[in-house]
Amino acid sequence: MSEPALELEGVVRTFRQAGESLEVLRGISLRLAKGETVALVGPSGAGKSTLLHVAGLLERPDKGAVRIEGRDCGRMSDVERTEVRRAKLGFVYQFHHLLPEFSALENVMVPQMIAGVGRSAARARASELLGLVGLVPRASHRPARLSGGEQQRVAIVRALANGPSVLLGDEPTGNLDHHTAEEVMGVLIGLVHQTGLAALIATHNLDLARRLDRVLALEDGVVVERKV
Numbered sequence: 001m002s003e004p005a006l007e008l009e010g011v012v013r014t015f016r017q018a019g020e021s022l023e024v025l026r027g028i029s030l031r032l033a034k035g036e037t038v039a040l041v042g043p044s045g046a047g048k049s050t051l052l053h054v055a056g057l058l059e060r061p062d063k064g065a066v067r068i069e070g071r072d073c074g075r076m077s078d079v080e081r082t083e084v085r086r087a088k089l090g091f092v093y094q095f096h097h098l099l100p101e102f103s104a105l106e107n108v109m110v111p112q113m114i115a116g117v118g119r120s121a122a123r124a125r126a127s128e129l130l131g132l133v134g135l136v137p138r139a140s141h142r143p144a145r146l147s148g149g150e151q152q153r154v155a156i157v158r159a160l161a162n163g164p165s166v167l168l169g170d171e172p173t174g175n176l177d178h179h180t181a182e183e184v185m186g187v188l189i190g191l192v193h194q195t196g197l198a199a200l201i202a203t204h205n206l207d208l209a210r211r212l213d214r215v216l217a218l219e220d221g222v223v224v225e226r227k228v
Contacts, residue, residue: 003070005198006032006055006166011064013050024050026221027064032166032198037189039209040202041226042218048202049170051218055200056089056168057081069165086115090159090167090197092188094174096151098143104130104154105139111161122161129157132194133187149180156188160195167192169201173208185211 013025024047032038040048053059054066057073066073068088073081098107108126113119130136133153143151152172159167172188173181185208192199201212209215217226 002034004031004067005034005036005069006030006200007065007067007070008051008055009065009067011051011054011061011066013047013054013059014062023221025054025061028221028223029064030216030223032200034165034198035193035196036214037192037199037201037212039212039215040200040218040223041204041206041209041215044204046218047221048218051223052168052170052200052202055166056091057085086111087162088165090162090164092152092155092159092167092169092172094171096143096155098151098154098158100143103140103142104135104146104150107143107154108158108161111158115162125161126157129160130154132191133157147180148176149184152176152184153187156184156191160191160197165197167197167199167201169199169203171202171204173203173205181205181208 008028008030011025011028012023014021014023028051040051042048054061057066068084073084099110102110105123105126108129109122112122112125127136127139130139135150135153138146138150146154173184176184189211203209215226216223
């Protein structure tokens with residue numbers, strides 16, 4: 001059996017609030033297989049973003065292990081964690097965070113060039129990715145000239161630009177109307193299955209969550225598998 005793309009084991013995350021300790025994550029354990037889409041649901045304030053930050057190596061857990069393709073990231077230096085994050089993880093947020101002065105094509109080129117890819121290779125890869133989501137005709141347009149759904153599709157393929165193993169989404173359709181959200185989620189699911197990466201997607205939308213392979217609910221600091 002191959003290593004999971006992402007594994008959390010016994011993850012605890014505690015914050016200090018008004019002089020007291022608040023345990024947001026209370027021993028989280030989960031595994032994501034390659035090619036698998038998993039929804040993360042739960043009420044606001046339950047800790048979904050915190051869990052994604054820990055899984056994405058943006059925060060260190062107080063206890064427990066985070067493994068990316070079998071590599072334990074707990075003992076890594078900040079520099080090593082940054083390298084893993086750049087090479088193995090892709091992030092999509094509720095707001096697209098595209099660079100407004102750059103075209104759609106250039107926005108997908110930027111993370112590749114930061115990683116050391118040459119301009120011509122980055123352009124070819126960006127054009128290929130935009131083609132997967134039907135946006136080649138809009139490649140030269142800046143974000144302000146794209147619809148909300150088009151902006152999120154660019155954000156998704158930008159997250160895939162460096163060939164990550166894991167895609168983490170924090171309410172990636174939260175700013176979209178129902179029809180556009182359905183469309184964008186369909187694009188995301190299709191890309192995950194086509195590329196073989198794993199995706200953990202936090203969402204409040206249970207209709208969209210049902211479209212993913214599994215649904216995990218975060219309640220009282222623990223995750224439980226749910227049928228929705």
